[in-house]
Amino acid sequence: MTPRTRMLVLLTALMVLAGVATASVLHASARAERRDRPQAGGPRIAPGTVALNRRGSMVFRNLAWGPHRDDLVTVPAADPSGPRTASPVHCLRFYAAGGTGICLQAVHGPVSDSYRAVVLDASLHPGARYDVPGIPSRARVSPSGRYAAWTAFVGGDSYAGTDFSTRTAIVDTRTGALTPSLEAYRIVKDGRPYHAADANFWGVTFAADDRTFYATLATRGRTYLVRGDLRARTVTALRPNVECPSLSPDGTRIAFKKRVPGLPADAPWRLYVLSLRTGRETALAEPRSVDDQAVWRDDRTLVYALPGDYGADLYTVPADGTGRPRRINTAAVSPAYVN
Numbered sequence: 001m002t003p004r005t006r007m008l009v010l011l012t013a014l015m016v017l018a019g020v021a022t023a024s025v026l027h028a029s030a031r032a033e034r035r036d037r038p039q040a041g042g043p044r045i046a047p048g049t050v051a052l053n054r055r056g057s058m059v060f061r062n063l064a065w066g067p068h069r070d071d072l073v074t075v076p077a078a079d080p081s082g083p084r085t086a087s088p089v090h091c092l093r094f095y096a097a098g099g100t101g102i103c104l105q106a107v108h109g110p111v112s113d114s115y116r117a118v119v120l121d122a123s124l125h126p127g128a129r130y131d132v133p134g135i136p137s138r139a140r141v142s143p144s145g146r147y148a149a150w151t152a153f154v155g156g157d158s159y160a161g162t163d164f165s166t167r168t169a170i171v172d173t174r175t176g177a178l179t180p181s182l183e184a185y186r187i188v189k190d191g192r193p194y195h196a197a198d199a200n201f202w203g204v205t206f207a208a209d210d211r212t213f214y215a216t217l218a219t220r221g222r223t224y225l226v227r228g229d230l231r232a233r234t235v236t237a238l239r240p241n242v243e244c245p246s247l248s249p250d251g252t253r254i255a256f257k258k259r260v261p262g263l264p265a266d267a268p269w270r271l272y273v274l275s276l277r278t279g280r281e282t283a284l285a286e287p288r289s290v291d292d293q294a295v296w297r298d299d300r301t302l303v304y305a306l307p308g309d310y311g312a313d314l315y316t317v318p319a320d321g322t323g324r325p326r327r328i329n330t331a332a333v334s335p336a337y338v339n
Helices: 003-038
Strands: 045-047 057-062 071-076 086-090 093-096 100-108 113-120 128-133 135-141 147-155 165-172 186-189 192-194 200-206 211-219 223-230 234-240 243-247 253-257 269-275 281-283 295-298 301-306 313-318 324-330 333-336
Touching: 045 223, 045 281, 086 100, 100 135, 100 147, 113 135, 113 147, 113 165, 135 200, 147 200, 165 200, 165 211, 211 234, 211 243, 223 253, 243 295, 269 301, 295 333, 301 333, 313 333
Parallel strands: 045 086, 093 135, 093 333, 186 234, 200 243
Antiparallel strands: 057 071, 057 333, 071 086, 093 100, 100 113, 113 128, 135 147, 147 165, 186 192, 200 211, 211 223, 223 234, 243 253, 253 269, 269 281, 295 301, 301 313, 313 324
């Protein structure tokens, strides 16, 4: 290569890099402008007080573009599409119960983002912080507020595929004792101890006794509903093809997403409710694929997210298989009800 050729190659490379840098700056500028500009026709949002002990309210992550994008906001549970009151707390995933919240946040760095879990009190004041080893996916708090759990993707970015890995942690919010991964628990399957290098857990849901929880175990290409014991540090496989369980307020049923044969590989799930007493599964009236851990509005109603114009919208459907789905909120995700 002659000196002239080397110079031309160098100049071309510099021009390409300059173009990429300019495009990146313009994209970031446009995104920032869109973030700061209120969404036309979107929900009304104003700053104010958001509390996790105000009965009759719903708290969730706001996805509407504008200055309150990603803020935790609140609305009356009876008027979910009404004006939103915004807090200054930003979350990617969120849940609350018993006056305690868990907020999974991005920490923006000069090269890449990292993630953390922050325990919130009833006034959204931050408490203990914990590193999260990947992209936040699920979050739950026990009914009393004592325990919190979260799941992150540490490899891959979707439950729909097979090439992913998750890490699920549980923390005692009173003592700060942390289990960084449920993989440390002893697995019981088919009545015997089970060991597998590919075991993954996600989607914890807690019972009211502050001891029992349910979650999803994935191993060897299959998923299972497991019942966990916080004291014995065990998980016991109960039945196959259950993902993202959500225990009803009365503790008798579990809502979950189930892979249904014949559906597209990228949209394989339908919502079901399982009776823990009889083992009967009831298909719900939502015909679309739901990739979410549903929330119980009460003992009769489920709330869940589906893709929307600004990320996600919230829908509701009866838990007994009757009725039909209904959208209750736009540009919203990660709801928690304060009852």
